[in-house]
Amino acid sequence: MSRGDQLASATPASEKWPRGKVPFWVGEAFAQDPRWTPQAPLSGQQQADVAIVGGGFTGLWAALALRQRRPQARIVVLEAQFCAAGASGMNGGFSHGYWDALPRLLQDFGEADALAIAEAGSEAQRQIERFCSEHAPQARFSAGGRVKLASSARQLERFDEYFRIARVYGLGDRIRAADPREIAGYCRLPSVVGGIHFAETATVQPAQLVLALRREALRRGVRIHEASPVRGVQEARDGYVVQTTAGSVLAGDVVLASNASLATHPLLRRKLTNFSSYVLATRPIPDKLRQMGWNSDIGFSTAKMFLNWFRKTPDQRIVFGTGGGPIGFNGASSGALLQHPGTYRKLLGDFLQMFPQCTASDIACDWAGAVELSTDRLPFFGTLPGTRIHYGCGYSGHGVNATWIGGRILAELVTGDAAEWSRLPFHTRAVADWPREPFRYLGGRLFRSGLMAYEDALEAGRAPSLYASLVQRLSSIGPVRLGAR
Numbered sequence: 001m002s003r004g005d006q007l008a009s010a011t012p013a014s015e016k017w018p019r020g021k022v023p024f025w026v027g028e029a030f031a032q033d034p035r036w037t038p039q040a041p042l043s044g045q046q047q048a049d050v051a052i053v054g055g056g057f058t059g060l061w062a063a064l065a066l067r068q069r070r071p072q073a074r075i076v077v078l079e080a081q082f083c084a085a086g087a088s089g090m091n092g093g094f095s096h097g098y099w100d101a102l103p104r105l106l107q108d109f110g111e112a113d114a115l116a117i118a119e120a121g122s123e124a125q126r127q128i129e130r131f132c133s134e135h136a137p138q139a140r141f142s143a144g145g146r147v148k149l150a151s152s153a154r155q156l157e158r159f160d161e162y163f164r165i166a167r168v169y170g171l172g173d174r175i176r177a178a179d180p181r182e183i184a185g186y187c188r189l190p191s192v193v194g195g196i197h198f199a200e201t202a203t204v205q206p207a208q209l210v211l212a213l214r215r216e217a218l219r220r221g222v223r224i225h226e227a228s229p230v231r232g233v234q235e236a237r238d239g240y241v242v243q244t245t246a247g248s249v250l251a252g253d254v255v256l257a258s259n260a261s262l263a264t265h266p267l268l269r270r271k272l273t274n275f276s277s278y279v280l281a282t283r284p285i286p287d288k289l290r291q292m293g294w295n296s297d298i299g300f301s302t303a304k305m306f307l308n309w310f311r312k313t314p315d316q317r318i319v320f321g322t323g324g325g326p327i328g329f330n331g332a333s334s335g336a337l338l339q340h341p342g343t344y345r346k347l348l349g350d351f352l353q354m355f356p357q358c359t360a361s362d363i364a365c366d367w368a369g370a371v372e373l374s375t376d377r378l379p380f381f382g383t384l385p386g387t388r389i390h391y392g393c394g395y396s397g398h399g400v401n402a403t404w405i406g407g408r409i410l411a412e413l414v415t416g417d418a419a420e421w422s423r424l425p426f427h428t429r430a431v432a433d434w435p436r437e438p439f440r441y442l443g444g445r446l447f448r449s450g451l452m453a454y455e456d457a458l459e460a461g462r463a464p465s466l467y468a469s470l471v472q473r474l475s476s477i478g479p480v481r482l483g484a485r
């Protein structure tokens, strides 16, 4: 076991995750921050102007955006476990906006809104970079770009739409074709027939970014209580009583930033369904990376709906993930969807296929996290009708960049200031409902298996079965956008 791995298993995180399942980033971040101590749980009855539920990227960016607009406001963040315990501390660390979603954004929203979303993502990217350079050098924001890889002619054909759009909108510096030769110059990968180079992608150490946001929020006078799970929010005469296990806060406004757990909220559960993302990290393998010729900070993703993505770390590990985990029944965000041996086996198989130089013994740790999916795979923000309770969720596995935008929108919803960010469709559009349970779960399982079979067949150069083709066709019809990646 390397020193980093030993330290990882000794962090506070090991109380939450079974041994060997501590997200690499969390283990590394806590090991590198010896001054970290938990913020005391909420106790007794307290008062605040704004209570934020959830201490991940959304909650912390919202706290900082609010602090900027209302320097005197009393802001409290209530975090069930510790900041970085959620998706924000365990994700792939790919930070990018929405240029790679432009084809479907244009189709769904038209030109003006689609471009506004993409520009908002670029602004978020600049601001995250700035925050990292000023306050979070440990988050190692590195704008190395990303290549989306095609491994079959059919996948390559689907890229044409990107290049057409890039030509029409003059986006050649952001979206361009990368041929197999260029890609091999970044890293020699098997079965690559071409790709798209997206310039606007950075990698970060996500848990370090959360810890930096937490430090900054504390420094700017935001109160944070960890180990403070919110049990309920009740309306009171002069605001809302936010109840935790050991205390309560009376607050004028409440922000729900608790991500996948919102899939069980009575007023939001029809808008969200949870699935899971599985990740593995190798031990440092500098010699193998050298053999592959992977010597820049470029990241990669595949062109599948249940994609793989991979990147390397400064200490020469590969972090490799998949969005292909199972679906949670009735909004579940833990339990079976995070412990699915079949998904882990597939992840490992995909990893070994992509990196034949590696073996299973190179893997240092693996973990899984819940991802909340909206029907159009875009985040949404709003205020529960007739209340001062605001929410933001639905990032659909793409939240490192979008949570910055989310923080701005939530701050505008609280303060009622001139709408800048809340003019985006992230706030203004109507989000379609998922079907009711058990149809959502059963349908989700059918779509998952059908789409996976379809994509596996294409990748292997086989014709997809009739069932798989039918599911693929159905998946992009109607308000639910599943098969459009």
Ligand SMILES: Cc1cc2nc3c(=O)[nH]c(=O)nc-3n(C[C@H](O)[C@H](O)[C@H](O)COP(=O)(O)OP(=O)(O)OC[C@H]3O[C@@H](n4cnc5c(N)ncnc54)[C@H](O)[C@@H]3O)c2cc1C
Residues within 6 Å of the ligand: 053, 054, 055, 056, 057, 058, 059, 078, 079, 080, 081, 082, 083, 084, 085, 086, 087, 088, 089, 090, 091, 092, 093, 094, 095, 096, 228, 229, 230, 231, 257, 258, 259, 260, 261, 277, 278, 279, 321, 368, 369, 370, 371, 393, 395, 396, 397, 398, 399, 400, 401, 402, 403
């Ligand atoms: C494995 C994985 C890989 C991913 N990879 C990427 C990627 O590479 N790029 C990308 O852009 N996005 C990625 N994502 C998505 C991204 O991580 C999320 O969209 C983003 O972190 C959401 O931030 P958040 O603050 O809303 O949620 P979270 O980080 O989950 O924060 C919510 C917080 O709320 C707390 N909480 C929950 N319930 C309560 C309660 N009752 N009371 C108090 N607190 C509560 C939780 O403990 C948690 O800390 C990935 C997600 C996963 C799981």
